[in-house]
Amino acid sequence: xxxxxxxxxxxxxxxxxxxxxxxxxxxxxxxxxxxxxxxxxxxxxxxxxxxxxxxxxxxxxxxxxxxxxxxxxxxxxxxxxxxxxxxxxxxxxxxxxxxxxxxxxxxxxxxxxxxxxxxxxxxxxxxxxxxxxxxxxxxxxxxxxxxxxxxxxxxxxxxxxxxxxxxxxxxxxxxxxxxxxxxxxxxxxxxxxxxxxxxxxxxxxxxxxxxxxxxxxxxxxxxxxxxxxxxxxxxxxxxxxxxxxxxxxxxxxxxxxxxxxxxxxxxxxxxxxxx
Numbered sequence: 001x002x003x004x005x006x007x008x009x010x011x012x013x014x015x016x017x018x019x020x021x022x023x024x025x026x027x028x029x030x031x032x033x034x035x036x037x038x039x040x041x042x043x044x045x046x047x048x049x050x051x052x053x054x055x056x057x058x059x060x061x062x063x064x065x066x067x068x069x070x071x072x073x074x075x076x077x078x079x080x081x082x083x084x085x086x087x088x089x090x091x092x093x094x095x096x097x098x099x100x101x102x103x104x105x106x107x108x109x110x111x112x113x114x115x116x117x118x119x120x121x122x123x124x125x126x127x128x129x130x131x132x133x134x135x136x137x138x139x140x141x142x143x144x145x146x147x148x149x150x151x152x153x154x155x156x157x158x159x160x161x162x163x164x165x166x167x168x169x170x171x172x173x174x175x176x177x178x179x180x181x182x183x184x185x186x187x188x189x190x191x192x193x194x195x196x197x198x199x200x201x202x203x204x205x206x207x208x209x210x211x212x213x214x215x216x217x218x219x220x221x222x223x224x225x226x227x228x229x230x231x232x233x234x235x236x237x238x239x240x241x242x243x244x245x246x247x248x249x250x251x252x253x254x255x256x257x258x259x260x261x262x263x264x265x266x267x268x269x270x271x272x273x274x275x
Contacts (some may be wrong), residue, residue, distance in 0.1 A: 017114035019100035030101050031082075039084040039101060043135030051076045051136040054232035056129070057241035058143035059248055061184065063123040065098075065116040066143045066245055070131045071229070072112065077104035080134040083112050087121065087129045091140055097121065104133070109225050123148035139238075143245040144183055157181065159244070162188035162251070164237070167196060168204050171236035178239040185244045189251025192227045194218045198257070 018030045026033050049055075052070050060067040068085060077083075087098040097120040104110040112131065121127060124147045131138040147153055159182040164171065177185070195202060196209040197216035209230050212222040231237065240246075252259045 017100050017102035017112075019098060019114070019116055019118060021098055021118050021120040022096050036084075036099075036101065039082060040086065040099065040132055041135060042132060042137045046076075046134075046136045048136060048139050051133055052131065052138040054229060055238040055242060056131060056138050056141040057232075058129070058141055058245045060115070061144060061146045061245045061247070062117060063146045063148050064121050065118055065145065067113060067115050068129055068131075068141075068143070069111065069113045070138055071232075072104040072110045072131075072133050074106075074110055076133050076136070077106070077110040081105065082133075084132040085112075085114070085129060086132070087116065087118075087127050089125070089127060091128045093128070093130070097127070109229075121145055123151065124153075139242055141242045157183045158186050159184075160186040160188060163190040163253075164231070165190070165193045165202065165253075166231050166234070167193070167202050167207050167209060169206050171234050174234075174240045175236040178236070178243045182244065185240060185246045187246055187248040189249050190253040191248065191250075192224075192231050193253045194224075194227070194256060195253075196227075 018027050020027055020030070026036050030036050031039075051073055053073055054071040057069045058066045059069070070083070072083060081103050083102050083104050085100050085102070086093060086096045088094070088096045098116060098118045100114065100116065102112045102114050104112050123145050126142055126144045128140050128142055130140050159177050159180055161174065161177065164174075193202070195217045196211060197205070209227065211218060212226055213219045215223070218224050218227055232241075
């Protein structure tokens, strides 16, 4: 059973990364020009889905960048823990604008989450990004930067979603939303459900999830990681993340249903309720 304090949780939120604009001198901490060049070589041999099982995502847009995210398969990360990422205006990455490197660490469940802010990225533009590990590139994602402060816009288009209970149905609507002409996706919360078999509202059980703890309600860090890995394995949700930057807030099911009760599961009574 893995438990995590608030301080540790905040420390896990972002991975240390080195980012630079193409044309600048490669920072020494990135490993030097020759070593860095090898990190960006795409040699093939493994499918993107094998190395990046949860694909890619972007969020928290800014006028000069966004947060980029991926998760590397444990075997690939242990073999090559250094993860390269690059951003370009074109989907073929013929002329990358920004490059960087980070590390996929086991303490973060081999996830990489970096905030990119670069002068090479301009407000109100669409960019393409990808990660590279051991010669394999992830699927390509897109993100859009925010308008410059004070800019006048003719329009702004949002798609919004909420309450995506994996066990109660499929994400067909997300597949269609991924094809819409919008600027950003706003997720209003309940990205995950902390319960996997609550009899009061999860009777359908179209898809099942088994938590490491063996319970029907997430108790530990391992349980929550398992939930996110399962949810982000859905191809329709992956497609939506690949296509659009998501602006996301939390709601109750990220923690506890309705959040009005006493959810201290260390007590015998509460353990019986959620066994």
